[in-house]
Amino acid sequence: MSLSEKLHRSAGLVFPALATLAALAAAAVIDPYLAYVATSWVIFGLLGLSLDLVWGRGGLLSLGQTAFYGLGGYFGSVVAINMVTLTGNSLIWSLPAGAAFGALSAALLGWIIFFARMGPLQATILSYTFTLLLWSVSQSFSMNVGDAAIGGDNGLSGIPGVVVGFGTAAEALGPTEVFVVAVLIAAAAYFLCSWLMRGTFGRVIDCIRIDAQKTELLGYDVRRYQLANFAVAGAVAGLAGALFGAWANYINPTIFSVQEAMLVPIYVLVGGLGTLAGAFVGAIVIGALSFYLGGGAVGGQTTLILGVVLILLVLFLRNGLLGALDALWRRTLPDHNAAARETGSVAIDPTVLEGILVEATGRAGPAKSLATSDLYKRFGGVIPVDKVTREFNPGRPYSLIGPNGAGKSSYLKACAGIYQPEAGSVLIGGTDVTGAAVVERARQGMGVKNQKPQVFGELTVLDNLWMAAFSRTRDKAAAAAISHKILSMLGMERQAAVQASALSHGQQQWLDIGMVLCLAPRVVLLDEPAAGMTNEETCELSVLVRTLARHATAIVVEHDMEFVRTLEGHVTVLHQGKVFAEGDIAALRGDDRVLDIYLGRREHV
Numbered sequence: 001m002s003l004s005e006k007l008h009r010s011a012g013l014v015f016p017a018l019a020t021l022a023a024l025a026a027a028a029v030i031d032p033y034l035a036y037v038a039t040s041w042v043i044f045g046l047l048g049l050s051l052d053l054v055w056g057r058g059g060l061l062s063l064g065q066t067a068f069y070g071l072g073g074y075f076g077s078v079v080a081i082n083m084v085t086l087t088g089n090s091l092i093w094s095l096p097a098g099a100a101f102g103a104l105s106a107a108l109l110g111w112i113i114f115f116a117r118m119g120p121l122q123a124t125i126l127s128y129t130f131t132l133l134l135w136s137v138s139q140s141f142s143m144n145v146g147d148a149a150i151g152g153d154n155g156l157s158g159i160p161g162v163v164v165g166f167g168t169a170a171e172a173l174g175p176t177e178v179f180v181v182a183v184l185i186a187a188a189a190y191f192l193c194s195w196l197m198r199g200t201f202g203r204v205i206d207c208i209r210i211d212a213q214k215t216e217l218l219g220y221d222v223r224r225y226q227l228a229n230f231a232v233a234g235a236v237a238g239l240a241g242a243l244f245g246a247w248a249n250y251i252n253p254t255i256f257s258v259q260e261a262m263l264v265p266i267y268v269l270v271g272g273l274g275t276l277a278g279a280f281v282g283a284i285v286i287g288a289l290s291f292y293l294g295g296g297a298v299g300g301q302t303t304l305i306l307g308v309v310l311i312l313l314v315l316f317l318r319n320g321l322l323g324a325l326d327a328l329w330r331r332t333l334p335d336h337n338a339a340a341r342e343t344g345s346v347a348i349d350p351t352v353l354e355g356i357l358v359e360a361t362g363r364a365g366p367a368k369s370l371a372t373s374d375l376y377k378r379f380g381g382v383i384p385v386d387k388v389t390r391e392f393n394p395g396r397p398y399s400l401i402g403p404n405g406a407g408k409s410s411y412l413k414a415c416a417g418i419y420q421p422e423a424g425s426v427l428i429g430g431t432d433v434t435g436a437a438v439v440e441r442a443r444q445g446m447g448v449k450n451q452k453p454q455v456f457g458e459l460t461v462l463d464n465l466w467m468a469a470f471s472r473t474r475d476k477a478a479a480a481a482i483s484h485k486i487l488s489m490l491g492m493e494r495q496a497a498v499q500a501s502a503l504s505h506g507q508q509q510w511l512d513i514g515m516v517l518c519l520a521p522r523v524v525l526l527d528e529p530a531a532g533m534t535n536e537e538t539c540e541l542s543v544l545v546r547t548l549a550r551h552a553t554a555i556v557v558e559h560d561m562e563f564v565r566t567l568e569g570h571v572t573v574l575h576q577g578k579v580f581a582e583g584d585i586a587a588l589r590g591d592d593r594v595l596d597i598y599l600g601r602r603e604h605v
């Protein structure tokens, strides 16, 4: 890896560290009023960071970050007012209190959003409603908590500023020192979040943003990860709110206003969605433009400036400032995606595959059967799965065939838990999983490849395999060893560093199949795996499926009759959601009734 590539990889650490040092150095020269105003930009940057975690990384546009910010601000400030009289210091109590309250309120709202499985639009609207609700309630909410007096519309005043030391020795800091403290707190929060998002947690969050269903099919508990990310972001917002209280010495309900809520996404978009550091860049750019051109920190022209900045952004810099810089930098780096075009034909070595499958059995236990009893699924008037009772065991592969719309994919999805059946049952290795979530079935050993290849396009080929292997092993080194083995078995070593989105459809099919193998599945469901493959590749796939079926229960949905023939397995014909015929492919091919349903005739049906 070249020096430029190494620097690019660590840019999210190196440049923010340099920016922190620059801000600290600037504190020595800027005038106190600018330091005072710039502190608010740093606080808004923290708020933007909180949104970028859930939106840029998690994929959910939350308009509730100002709610957690406001709640953290109020709660932290109430704690500050009371603790300052006891200890002489306030910030060291208010910051953790604000962060904890922000995290808790985010966890509560997140629980409703994620466990009710809300769609992204619903979640955005709910988070916005939550902010409006707080805005409305806080207007008339009056309460005395110890020395703190929350006075509805009048807000909460008398919030202690930033002091150093304790008791009578505590000294209030001036605007420049407060700026330094704010920069240090923001830097600490940024590097912590950055560390979290660079690790396995962040990788899973990225996968969820790209394809939540696939992430769950790999065995990751998507809702828990989403909830944890939302709570972390709530903590960052609450921290920002408590810092704001100490900076302004005053908080009122405008903190929950529509204008505040809409500013945060703008900071993130201007800086660069998903970059984390961009939130600070956006807040500083917007803040500085308002300050220098718009008539002061909260100048009257701020809205006009925001409008112009947004229009320019949409027209010229869709990925924000950092996004644009990143794109320019990437142009100078070696193009690993070029390797996607070096298509060597796949050659599955049955001995190597056998070794991998034996090892998988060693790790995951013996193959499991799959059984459905009277499985029934309907969509309005369409019944794609109509009381299907079948049992599948390891040994020979099973093929499900039938004309378009026969219900083959729906049956697999009902087995995988993607569709919840209205009646009947699904058993994996004798365990009833009918009501179990997708992730639970994955943990029972089910590996699923849906009709359309599902790969994480923004991740490299090797990382896609690693994510699957890690889900099963929860051990980084073991996951690396397994993913390398499967990569080499698929003959895709040269594509290891290629982004999955750059692969051809056929290569994505192989990668998706590779990911399923990384799971060491005990039951495998493959929906049209041969689609988009060359004839040679289809032959290799046949070798793979036949070998796999000796170590796990393997069920394949396929239209390619020649492929089905080479599988030499048991064939089930589905028609209108029901099992129509069964047997081996030669007999079924000669069956006039089967021909009729394919040709849409009624002669023998």
Ligand SMILES: Nc1ncnc2c1ncn2[C@@H]1O[C@H](COP(=O)(O)OP(=O)(O)OP(=O)(O)O)[C@@H](O)[C@H]1O
Pocket: 379, 382, 383, 384, 402, 403, 404, 405, 406, 407, 408, 409, 410, 411
């Ligand atoms: N999520 C859904 N909502 C509504 N209808 C659905 C849904 N999924 C499947 N269907 C309907 O169920 C029927 C069976 O579809 P399914 O995709 O299972 O058939 P298939 O045999 O796999 O077809 P193909 O070979 O074309 O993929 C179709 O009429 C389809 O429109």
